[in-house]
Amino acid sequence: MGGLVAGVDEVGRGPLAGPVLAAACLFADGLPDEVAVLVDDSKQLTASQRERAFEAFRPHARIALGAASVGEIDRIN
Secondary structure, eight states: OOSOEEEEEEEOOGGGSSOEEEEEEEETTOOOHHHHTTOSOGGGSOHHHHHHHHHHHTTTOEEEEEEEOHHHHHHHO
16 A cells, blocks of 8 residues: 555543543555554454554554643643
8 A cells, every 4th residue: 555644543531531542653655565464453453463563563654642631631622
C-alpha cells in the first residue's frame, strides 16, 4: 500500500471514568507488506501478536501518544 497512511485510536471514557489516551501512527512511505499483514483490531490479537505488530511498526512509522486528564477534559472538553 503506497502513499501516506495514518491510523489513530483512543481509549478511555472521559471525565466519568478517568483519563483518555490516544495514539497515532504515521507511515510516510505507505504501509509495508510485512506490517500490513499484522494490522487488525488490537482487541482481536493476543498479547504476543500485539507486541510483534508493534516491533514491526517501529522501523517504518512515526508514533505519537497523548493523554488528557479528567481535569483537562472538564476544562476544555
